[in-house]
Amino acid sequence: xxxxxxxxxxxxxxxxxxxxxxxxxxxxxxxxxxxxxxxxxxxxxxxxxxxxxxxxxxxxxxxxxxxxxxxxxxxxxxxxxxxxxxxxxxxxxxxxxxxxxxxxxxxxxxxxxxxxxxxxxxxxxxxxxxxxxxxxxxxxxxxxxxxxxxxxxxxxxxxxxxxxxxxxxxxxxxxxxxxxxxxxxxxxxxxxxxxxxxxxxxxxxxxxxxxxxxxxxxxxxxxxxxxxxxxxxxxxxxxxxxxxxxxxxxxxxxxxxxxxxxxxxxxxxxxxxxxxxxxxxxxxxxxxxxxxxxxxxxxxxxxxxxxxxxxxxxx
Amino acid sequence: xxxxxxxxxxxxxxxxxxxxxxxxxxxxxxxxxxxxxxxxxxxxxxxxxxxxxxxxxxxxxxxxxxxxxxxxxxxxxxxxxxxxxxxxxxxxxxxxxxxxxxxxxxxxxxxxxxxxxxxxxxxxxxxxxxxxxxxxxxxxxxxxxxxxxxxxxxxxxxxxxxxxxxxxxxxxxxxxxxxxxxxxxxxxxxxxxxxxxxxxxxxxxxxxxxxxxxxxxxxxxxxxxxxxxxxxxxxxxxxxxxxxxxxxxxxxxxxxxxxxxxxxxxxxxxxxxxxxxxxxxxxxxxxxxxxxxxxxxxxxxxxx
Numbered sequence: 001x002x003x004x005x006x007x008x009x010x011x012x013x014x015x016x017x018x019x020x021x022x023x024x025x026x027x028x029x030x031x032x033x034x035x036x037x038x039x040x041x042x043x044x045x046x047x048x049x050x051x052x053x054x055x056x057x058x059x060x061x062x063x064x065x066x067x068x069x070x071x072x073x074x075x076x077x078x079x080x081x082x083x084x085x086x087x088x089x090x091x092x093x094x095x096x097x098x099x100x101x102x103x104x105x106x107x108x109x110x111x112x113x114x115x116x117x118x119x120x121x122x123x124x125x126x127x128x129x130x131x132x133x134x135x136x137x138x139x140x141x142x143x144x145x146x147x148x149x150x151x152x153x154x155x156x157x158x159x160x161x162x163x164x165x166x167x168x169x170x171x172x173x174x175x176x177x178x179x180x181x182x183x184x185x186x187x188x189x190x191x192x193x194x195x196x197x198x199x200x201x202x203x204x205x206x207x208x209x210x211x212x213x214x215x216x217x218x219x220x221x222x223x224x225x226x227x228x229x230x231x232x233x234x235x236x237x238x239x240x241x242x243x244x245x246x247x248x249x250x251x252x253x254x255x256x257x258x259x260x261x262x263x264x265x266x267x268x269x270x271x272x273x274x275x276x277x278x279x280x281x282x283x284x285x286x287x288x289x290x291x292x293x294x295x296x297x298x299x300x301x302x303x304x305x306x307x308x309x310x311x312x313x314x315x
Numbered sequence: 316x317x318x319x320x321x322x323x324x325x326x327x328x329x330x331x332x333x334x335x336x337x338x339x340x341x342x343x344x345x346x347x348x349x350x351x352x353x354x355x356x357x358x359x360x361x362x363x364x365x366x367x368x369x370x371x372x373x374x375x376x377x378x379x380x381x382x383x384x385x386x387x388x389x390x391x392x393x394x395x396x397x398x399x400x401x402x403x404x405x406x407x408x409x410x411x412x413x414x415x416x417x418x419x420x421x422x423x424x425x426x427x428x429x430x431x432x433x434x435x436x437x438x439x440x441x442x443x444x445x446x447x448x449x450x451x452x453x454x455x456x457x458x459x460x461x462x463x464x465x466x467x468x469x470x471x472x473x474x475x476x477x478x479x480x481x482x483x484x485x486x487x488x489x490x491x492x493x494x495x496x497x498x499x500x501x502x503x504x505x506x507x508x509x510x511x512x513x514x515x516x517x518x519x520x521x522x523x524x525x526x527x528x529x530x531x532x533x534x535x536x537x538x539x540x541x542x543x544x545x546x547x548x549x550x551x552x553x554x555x556x557x558x559x560x561x562x563x564x565x566x567x568x569x570x571x572x573x574x575x576x577x578x579x580x581x582x583x584x585x586x587x588x589x590x591x592x593x594x595x596x597x598x599x600x601x602x603x604x605x606x607x608x609x610x611x612x613x614x615x616x617x618x619x
């Protein structure tokens with residue numbers, strides 16, 4: 001098991017190097033002078049301001065040198081200073097990160113519970129559930145999260161007035177209200193994940209249902225409920241874990257939209273405002289951190305996979 | 316067997332029988348129709364409707380997408396304005412029709428670009444294997460670490476939001492997954508007997524790829540192209556929703572939705588119309604994708 005973890009950790013290094021190159025390179029797609037882009041048109045009138053910003057961000061050096069310097073600092077947790085907020089990027093990211101992590105985690109739980117339940121029902125019961133789940137799988141993916149969120153705000157505020165919308169309350173201020181505030185964002189973000197999980201649970205359960213060990217379990221007279229939970233779902237969990245890991249990039253991208261709609265002060269909303277304000281150091285920092293989160297989530301999924309599958313655990 | 320029949324002089328009768336059997340074989344269209352499934356029929360039907368609505372938008376819509384009508388702002392659905400009017404009294408129905416044009420003019424070229432790039436990366440990776448494969452696939456792994464929407468937002472912001480940059484960005488971002496889709500069947504085709512046979516008679520690699528590998532890759536690709544069209548429309552509308560789509564006054568579904576959200580309490584049609592248009596269009600491409608997958612993969616027909 002330890003070897004599996006170590007091997008996967010070493011494989012992360014080249015991927016993260018590539019991620020950092022792409023993140024750094026994307027910022028240098030800016031047409032024209034980077035320094036002018038950073039200070040804006042008014043600042044660019046003053047050659048002294050330009051020279052200062054060039055020296056401060058090392059823009060007068062060759063690009064590979066700039067990259068290595070940036071990477072060296074980033075590895076030590078220094079992402080430079082935000083252009084517009086005038087605070088260190090790393091501190092601001094750390095301050096906003098927990099809410100986004102909470103939103104993502106709750107959405108994954110929502111996706112696994114709803115998707116797992118629907119997929120299993122469709123495979124085991126069929127009939128009504130077959131049609132219902134088929135429609136859910138289609139619409140869950142086809143309804144954009146920003147539309148679902150908008151509908152929830154529009155009709156939710158009419159019929160469920162105890163759930164506050166558009167005003168964020170932190171967990172520390174009022175835990176109960178905080179959880180209520182998170183309901184709509186989690187549904188908006190988790191619905192498409194649940195659809196993907198339902199689809200995969202359905203086919204995984206179908207594949208497992210007629211395997212020998214399940215037939216043995218039935219033959220020895222185990223209650224159908226125990227057969228499903230103990231023998232079918234346990235096996236189906238392996239592909240479901242992989243799929244959930246692969247959806248993490250999509251899920252974290254979704255937080256940008258959801259946090260913007262629901263006014264949640266998380267990393268996604270910070271990313272959006274950094275992009276809108278052309279705050280390049282902040283953009284770079286956030287993109288790198290989000291990619292790191294995706295890579296780590298995939299690693300976790302792989303490890304969970306190893307945990308569920310004794311064949312991998314042993315070898 | 317056949318040669319002995321020829322020798323014993325039974326050939327004419329046999330040929331007649333063979334001809335009879337051929338005549339019994341259902342035509343291509345009948346065979347296709349038999350293999351069609353509900354999903355595919357539904358999806359193709361929707362696609363026909365969407366294409367008619369967007370291509371003939373100027374004939375169907377009574378108002379221009381940017382014409383400020385005299386009906387007044389935020390008027391509810393009524394005769395002449397099936398979906399009401401928006402905050403500056405433009406006809407929502409026309410804007411939804413023209414919005415379809417925006418989404419499709421971004422989605423179709425982006426998917427075509429992604430497919431082209433995906434082929435250029437995936438076919439050599441699968442066909443040549445070894446180091447080439449390793450390098451290409453590791454580089455693509457890097458792309459999978461980024462949320463598509465985030466990277467697209469950053470790049471479109473830096474390059475400037477317009478239709479050309481949207482197509483380029485989305486096309487490049489979808490290329491890695493196309494490459495993966497193309498690579499697997501390339502890998503399994505290259506060791507098949509008929510490819511070996513082609514190679515043994517001295518066919519050039521390029522000829523083998525063009526004549527034998529690519530036709531075999533086409534079924535998974537055609538499924539994924541359809542699914543990708545749906546997802547690209549979701550990405551484009553999300554970018555438009557966040558204000559990084561085609562610049563105003565272009566009627567794009569995402570920007571219509573975001574601009575109308577502040578009025579939705581008393582003019583819900585302004586957000587529902589573009590929202591439902593997105594859902595229908597994306598569903599259409601997903602249905603076609605799922606339907607095609609079932610039609611092309613006999614294993615799937617028995618399942619789910």
